[in-house]
Amino acid sequence: MKLTLKKSLLLNMSSVILGLGLSVAALNVSAAPEEEAKAVTEMSEKINEVVAEGMNKPEATSEAVTEGKTEAPKASGVTSATPPLHDFKFSGVHSLRDGVALDGGNAAADIKLLPADSLPIARNYFQQPPMIPHRVREYKITVRNNKCMSCHSWNNYKKARATKVSQTHFADRDGNAQSTLAARRYFCNQCHVPQVDAKPLVGNDFKPVSELDK
Amino acid sequence: MKKLFNGFIAFLKRRAVMTVLVMGFIGGIIFWGGFNTALEVTNTEQFCISCHEMEDNVYQEYRSTIHYANRTGVRATCPDCHVPKEWTHKIYRKIQASNEIYHKILGTINTAEKFEKERLHLATNEWRRMKKTDSRECRNCHSFESMDYTMQSRRASPQHMEGFAEGKTCIDCHKGIAHQMPDTSSLTVKEHKEFNLD
Numbered sequence: 001m002k003l004t005l006k007k008s009l010l011l012n013m014s015s016v017i018l019g020l021g022l023s024v025a026a027l028n029v030s031a032a033p034e035e036e037a038k039a040v041t042e043m044s045e046k047i048n049e050v051v052a053e054g055m056n057k058p059e060a061t062s063e064a065v066t067e068g069k070t071e072a073p074k075a076s077g078v079t080s081a082t083p084p085l086h087d088f089k090f091s092g093v094h095s096l097r098d099g100v101a102l103d104g105g106n107a108a109a110d111i112k113l114l115p116a117d118s119l120p121i122a123r124n125y126f127q128q129p130p131m132i133p134h135r136v137r138e139y140k141i142t143v144r145n146n147k148c149m150s151c152h153s154w155n156n157y158k159k160a161r162a163t164k165v166s167q168t169h170f171a172d173r174d175g176n177a178q179s180t181l182a183a184r185r186y187f188c189n190q191c192h193v194p195q196v197d198a199k200p201l202v203g204n205d206f207k208p209v210s211e212l213d214k
Numbered sequence: 215m216k217k218l219f220n221g222f223i224a225f226l227k228r229r230a231v232m233t234v235l236v237m238g239f240i241g242g243i244i245f246w247g248g249f250n251t252a253l254e255v256t257n258t259e260q261f262c263i264s265c266h267e268m269e270d271n272v273y274q275e276y277r278s279t280i281h282y283a284n285r286t287g288v289r290a291t292c293p294d295c296h297v298p299k300e301w302t303h304k305i306y307r308k309i310q311a312s313n314e315i316y317h318k319i320l321g322t323i324n325t326a327e328k329f330e331k332e333r334l335h336l337a338t339n340e341w342r343r344m345k346k347t348d349s350r351e352c353r354n355c356h357s358f359e360s361m362d363y364t365m366q367s368r369r370a371s372p373q374h375m376e377g378f379a380e381g382k383t384c385i386d387c388h389k390g391i392a393h394q395m396p397d398t399s400s401l402t403v404k405e406h407k408e409f410n411l412d
Contacts, residue, residue, distance in 0.1 A: 116367050144396055149412065
């Protein structure tokens with residue numbers, strides 16, 4: 001639902017931008033000053049019309065714009081029934097406040113609790129960084145110390161029964177191997193993150209690595 | 215014998231002796247009570263963070279940890295971890311703390327940079343103290359005996375059992391839980407072993 005709303009908003013915006021661009025073009029094209037002024041008013045009326053159409057059926061926007069482009073320079077006496085731009089009712093478009101009055105507040109979303117420790121999480125797509133299957137509250141990664149390394153370092157992983165940090169993480173960007181974590185790989189949670197049981201906000205068609213065999 | 219006892223009673227019945235005894239008794243209550251009250255005042259979080267050295271550095275770090283805010287609302291404040299509960303140990307620690315007043319006057323850690331420079335030194339001091347007392351202050355709340363391993367997570371349960379079997383103490387693993395970890399790379403190999411660091 002939200003997605004479609006956003007899409008239509010985007011289309012509306014694009015049609016407005018297109019319209020503005022056209023009016024600029026019209027300014028450049030017209031030669032005589034009085035004609036110019038006339039053309040501009042007509043143009044803006046036309047744009048309003050086009051934008052209004054785009055509002056109702058977004059898929060027709062590009063078509064309408066092209067039509068407008070061919071007609072606009074010689075269109076005279078065309079009166080638009082649509083109100084000026086600022087009077088439009090953006091039905092179906094909501095602000096982030098989602099219709100909540102300024103002095104009111106909307107209900108807070110549920111807090112997603114991180115699940116307790118679990119087994120390693122299967123990877124969902126090729127080259128996905130492994131996810132963190134445990135809580136990481138208070139595990140600090142600072143310039144002085146990296147808490148993750150107290151279990152995932154090559155020295156400690158066996159004792160901690162943890163996954164050891166990959167060899168690739170010791171190479172700097174020029175491929176030189178180092179004895180400690182490379183600076184660009186130091187902040188583990190830039191890629192590796194814990195997971196909550198949440199519905200994806202945006203759909204995707206990522207496929208696990210086994211799909212490569214097909 | 216009886217004569218001696220009667221003599222003692224007669225001695226007590228003298229007004230001066232009585233006065234001295236009563237005054238001593240009342241004075242004792244006042245002074246001892248006052249001493250203990252003053253001691254307790256120095257044993258509060260509010261007292262600890264009345265110095266900016268504590269409030270701006272260690273207190274801010276502690277505020278994001280589970281010992282400050284958690285689901286059950288039990289809070290461990292500064293003295294719960296840093297001052298022993300039993301009287302003799304407490305007095306011993308309080309006398310040691312006079313060194314902290316000395317360094318407060320000297321301004322040893324009165325800027326963030328100076329504090330950062332001393333962080334490792336201060337941390338190792340606390341680690342050593344905790345190790346020496348078998349993490350006594352942790353155990354005021356967390357005791358091995360009351361731990362139910364079955365209630366612990368996949369990672370915690372086996373590690374606790376192994377740790378206890380090896381005779382480890384809380385601080386051996388649980389470092390940097392209330393204040394941020396220092397950079398330990400400058401410690402010697404021996405010290406790394408002593409503090410169970412990787």
